[in-house]
Amino acid sequence: MFLFLVFELKCAMQEYPWGRLGSDSEVAQLNQNNDPSFQLQPNQPYAELWMGTHPKGPSIIKNGTLTGQPLVNWIKENPQSLGAKVQEKFNNKLPFLFKVLSVNKSLSIQAHPTKEHAEKLYKERPDKYPDDNHKPEMALALTPFEGFCGFRPVDEIVKFLQDIPEFTTVVGEDNASQLIEAFNKGGDLATTCRDALKRCFTGLMTRDAETITKQLNTLVQRINNDDVSPQEGSILQRLYRQFPDDVGCFGVYFFNRVLLEPGQAMFLGPNEPHAYLSGNCIECMACSDNVVRAGLTPKYKDIPTLCDMLNYNPSTPNSKIFPCRKDAKDDHVTIYSPPVPDFAVDKIEVDGKVDYTISAYNSASIILVIKGQAEANTEQALKIHRGSVIFVSANQNLPLKCQSEKLLLFRAYCPLL
Structure with a gap:
């Protein structure tokens, strides 16, 4: 029988460059209240607070005779603390990683593999994919929170292709024509439409850097001078300031922009394209750090893998807001x-x-x-x-x-x- 059933944790903080600065970061504020030794720096980005047992940011017990012991070690010694069903299904390991995120600059355009795909990537390229677990995740807004999630309805993408020549050029005129033709014949959910959407997105992501830079610079200049898709143009300008000449800036014309109010959530299953843009959120996920990236990041980009694995089902922003429910036994x-x-x-x-x-x-x-x-x-x-x-x-x-x-x-x- 283990003695301690409840205890406080000291948690790891990640200072990634995209984090919110100083006291503007919810991560920094929470950590300052949790860890008296933490010295907040006003110009330092504080991006993530990790609560759990992941080896890249393990939590430490901070009270009583257990002070200083890693949570993962205590769980190994006391696996019954997980609960019988969790012990059996997840091999005596805590299956989730709990986080707080404070986003100032956009995170990469990315997706997470299925469990089977994660195991394959880990086996073939452990240097790039260092764990073999899947990473479904959910973001729950603490403040107004903005992100990309899923492909837009195809009629919106078609309109951008028809109205914005720079977008058509980077996608490829043949790819654009095939998507327009497929949409006119079968609508959003036709298999031919999804195939054409995949060709368009792959065409963009594999376009040579010189073409991307030229077309992006031309488009940014036009947005500055003209009324070019005002909402998307404003977001593109913001992304361009954060990541000049990055192919991911054109993602604004492919992906839904989802705005969450505090208390709203979005769930990101396997192969769902997404990128967080701004705000503070709670995040919970399987205990993994498996990410396939392809834009808006200085990190490793695996464009062929991402383009091949994505879910190309068009959707609407509202469909990406995950439903919650009141507990029937406790209205709190x-x-x-x-x-x-x-x-x-x-x-x-x-x-x-x-x-x-x-x-x-x-x-x-x-x-x-x-x-x-x-x-x-x-x-x-x-x-x-x-x-x-x-x-x-x-x-x-x-x-x-x-x-x-x-x-x-x-x-x-x-x-x-």
């Missing part, structure tokens, strides 16, 4: 449960200085406090506040005495309940 809880076994997220909101108990699940949980203060009734006195990160073992509830008018928590867990 909103559940975000995507169609994967690795993770789900609860949003817990408590109003008033009241007693509230976070229910026991047959899964280990990681809880992040976004707002408010409370005292947890555990085997050790535990005061939680904004920035606190708490590990809760399976089958363990967490009684709280709320000490503020508003308490906002997010809880990641494995939904094999």
Whole structure:
């Protein structure tokens, strides 16, 4: 029998260049409240807070006699803390990675492979793909959050091809003509239309750098002087300032721009093209860092793999907003449960200085406090506040005495309940 069932975590922070700067970063603010030794630098980008056991950013236990012990080591010694079903399905490992992201500059145009594809990439190119797990993920907005997700309806892409000659040139005139013809014959969901869309996108991504630079510079100059697709033009200009001459700037004409309000989410399954553009979000995913990139990044780009693996099903921005639901047993809880076994997220909101108990699940949980203060009734006195990160073992509830008018928590867990 293990002694400690609930404890606080000190979490790894990633200072990627695309992160928001200084105190403008939710990541930095939360970490500052969690780690008294952290010295915030006003011009430093703070991009991600990692909560979990991934080897590139493992969490450390920060209270009691376990202080300083990596969470992954404690779980290895106490696998029953995960819950019986999680132990069996995920081989005694925590299956999810919980994050906070603060996005200032856009992240790469990317997608994540299926489990089978991830294993193949790892076997063939372990230097580029260093783990063999899939990476379904969900972004849940803390502030207004902007991203690309999925291919636009084809009629919108066709209109851009007809109205913007620079876009047609980089896609390739033959490819553009085939997409227009396929759409006129069969509409968005015709197989020939999806095939033509793949040829167009591959044509763009494999276009020579000289053509991309010339057409992009010409288009940016026209946008500055004329009314060229105002919304998309404004985003393209922003991407161009961040990544001059990058082929990914033209992605604005292929992908849906999805705007999430706080509390809204989008789920990114395998082979779904996406890129985060701006804002702060909670993110939860399978415990992996497997990414295939092809634009808007200085990192390794694997264009052939990305173009071949993508889902070319057109969609609308609204269709990319993932539905949530109220917990029928607890109206303080909103559940975000995507169609994967690795993770789900609860949003817990408590109003008033009241007693509230976070229910026991047959899964280990990681809880992040976004707002408010409370005292947890555990085997050790535990005061939680904004920035606190708490590990809760399976089958363990967490009684709280709320000490503020508003308490906002997010809880990641494995939904094999």
